Amino acid sequence: MLLESACIPIPSEVIMPFSGYLVFTGRFMIWQVVFWGALGNLVGSALAYWVGLYGGRPLVEKYGKYILVSNRDLETADKWFLKYGQKAVFFSRLLPVVRTFISLPAGIAKMDFKKFSFYTFAGSLPWSFALAYVGLKTGENWVGIRVYFEKFDYIIATALILAILWWIWRHVRYRSN
Numbered sequence: 001m002l003l004e005s006a007c008i009p010i011p012s013e014v015i016m017p018f019s020g021y022l023v024f025t026g027r028f029m030i031w032q033v034v035f036w037g038a039l040g041n042l043v044g045s046a047l048a049y050w051v052g053l054y055g056g057r058p059l060v061e062k063y064g065k066y067i068l069v070s071n072r073d074l075e076t077a078d079k080w081f082l083k084y085g086q087k088a089v090f091f092s093r094l095l096p097v098v099r100t101f102i103s104l105p106a107g108i109a110k111m112d113f114k115k116f117s118f119y120t121f122a123g124s125l126p127w128s129f130a131l132a133y134v135g136l137k138t139g140e141n142w143v144g145i146r147v148y149f150e151k152f153d154y155i156i157a158t159a160l161i162l163a164i165l166w167w168i169w170r171h172v173r174y175r176s177n
Contacts, residue, residue: 001015001016001036001037001038001039001040001041001044001124001128002040002041002043002044002047003044004041004044004100005040005041005042005043005044005045005047005048005099005100005103006044006045006047006048007048007100007101007103007104009100011096012037012041012096012099012127012128012131013096013131015037015131016033016037016127016128016131016132016135017131017132017134017135017138018135019033019037019131019132019135020033020131020132020133020134020135020136020137020138021135021136021138021139021140022135023132023135023136024135024136024139024140030129030132030133030136033128033132034125034128034129034132037124037127037128037131037132038121038124038125038127038128039121041093041120041121041124041127041128042117042120042121042124045102045103045116045120045124046103046113046117046120047103048101048103048104048107049103049104049106049107049111049113049116050107051104051107052103052104052105052106052107052108053107053108053110054107056104056105056107056108057074057108057110061074074108077105077108077109078109078110080109081105081106081109081110081111082109085106085109085111085115085116086115086119087119088102088106089102089103089106089111089115089116089119089120089123090119090120090122090123091123092123093119093120093122093123093124093127094123094126094127098160099123099127103116103120
């Protein structure tokens with residue numbers, strides 16, 4: 001969970017159901033699995049947050065024009081995070097793919113770290129519980145559930161690709177005017 005939240009693509013949709021399966025076998029208790037999953041999420045997210053805070057903004061300011069991110073975009077993101085950052089961090093922890101990367105923009109936008117940590121942990125608890133519970137309930141068949149979670153990954157990945165295409169179109173159009 002720590003590695004996934006530090007933007008290393010190790011899917012929690014495999015880790016937590018397997019942990020739930022280990023609860024099924026009697027090796028762990030559900031509250032342990034959920035707590036350690038959420039704590040791993042918090043630690044990994046903190047690492048990604050610090051990368052965004054200390055490395056992200058200077059890189060975006062220097063090289064953002066090459067990926068179509070302007071200073072105006074950074075200012076918009078800062079305002080957005082001031083207004084919606086807590087909700088965004090909490091609810092993104094419940095979404096595959098997005099949950100892995102929300103920490104970077106939170107760091108770049110300089111979201112208050114205590115609030116970031118609270119909402120990261122709070123949002124990670126239900127995600128960790130839901131996945132572990134599925135693993136617990138499926139017992140020995142836990143391997144088969146990954147197929148269902150991958151469908152959500154594809155939907156969210158498609159939405160992200162469409163958002164990136166819109167972003168490029170918007171910036172190209174804006175520059176040509």
